[in-house]
Structures are given as C-alpha cells and as structure tokens.
Amino acid sequence: MMTEPDPRPAFSDDFRAQLDRLFVWRRDVRHFRTDPVDPAVLDGLLATACLAPSVGLSEPWRFMRVDSPARRAAVRAEFARCNADALAARTEEDAARYATLKLAGLDRAPHHVAVFCDADPAQGRGLGRLTMPQTTVWSAVMAVHTFWLAATAAGLGVGWVSILDPQQIARIVDADPRWTFLAYLCVGYAQDPSDSPELERRGWERRDPARRAWIVR
Helix, strand or coil: CCCCCCCCCCCCCHHHHHHHHHHHHHCCCCEEECCCHHHHHHHHHHHHCCCCCCCHHCCCCEEECCHHHHHHHHHHHHHHHHHHHHHHCCHHHEEEEEEEEEHHHHHCCCEEEEEECEEECCCCCCCCCCCCCCHHHHHHHHHHHHHHHHHHHHEEEEEEECCCCHHHHHHHCCCCCCCCEEEEEEEEEEECCCCHHHHHHCCCCCCCCCCCCCCCC
16 A cells, blocks of 8 residues: 655754754844845745734734834834833833833834734634634734744844834724734844844843743643
8 A cells, every 4th residue: 555645844953953043043133224125025024924823714913014204203202102101110220221221123124014913803713712812812923923033034133112002003004993903013134133132131131041831740
C-alpha cells in the first residue's frame, strides 16, 4: 500500500535557530530613521499579518494606514496630552525616570498603522465566542504579533504606542464605530537596532527569570 507524502514542510535545525533569533530581535522600537519603506514590502507585511489564527476564522482585525499629515499631527497631540497626564500621576522620582523614556516614533517613523478589532464580526458565525467573546480581541492581537515578527524578519522595526485615548484615536482616523481600538503602530527602520529591550537597557525594568510556564500536576 502506498502512503501519501507528508505535505508538511521540513524545518531544518538552522531554520529553527534563525527563528529563535527572530524572537530575540523582535523589539519594541522607539527611535526610527525617517526613510520610507518600499510600499510593496509594507503591503506584504500587512498581508502576512492576516495569516494569523483567529477564533472561528473570524479574522476580526482591521488595519488602517494613517498617511495623512493632519491625522498624524492630531494623534501626536493626543499622545502629548495623555503622556502629560501619565507623568503627572507618578511620584516625583518616578516621573523623572519616566521623562527620560523618549518616544520619538510618532515624529520620525515613516509609517503609522492603527489597529482595530471588530469584536462581533459576522464572519466566523460566532464559533468559539459564546463563553469567551473576548477571543476576537485576542485574535486581533495575534495579527499584530504576526505583523511584528514579519517586519522584524524584513529588517524593520515596530513600536506600539499605547499612551492614547482609544475613543479619540478612533475619531481622528475616522474608524468604523463598531470597531474597538487596539494599537497604534509606528513602522520603519530602527535607528539603533538591538536584541534587548530599550526599557531594560535604560534601567526601567528587567526580565523576571521566574516568568516561565507553570506546570499543573
């Protein structure tokens, strides 16, 4: 009896080693060069992001390129307002350290991408969402991570700006009111590529070796 050939690709030891390096080099970039990315490359990365898994094959992610200078300026102003509030809420000593963590991505990154989630899409017909409806949001975050890894593999940096008011950003980019804002991504070539987190290099925080998988017996 003939057996069917295994359709799965064979990933070599070298490939797996390179994949481990990709995970290490995927960093949250805060400082960018201003030279633009080839449009075909950026479009390809967004297409790759859509290969992410999603609950019920609902594909709830919604990526919006923000190219308008006026919209970008409005996002930058919203960040400044939220950042000032965040700074004011900290102790004097903590605020001094916080103020040194400059985020220049909004000013220098050549490309901005706002990411939303359609939390209750018709696609997927509700499969897997009855008891855990938040799985659509988690699926969209998986797409963000897929985009991030693909960008890193292409030699690009990505920075996730989270100090923003979701409702204001949705208004600025004129998003569908049914969508939930998740992330504002700065995309481009990193000014100073590194395989370690900038927050760790600057002494803000360090990795906890105890943060590993827990085993339940």
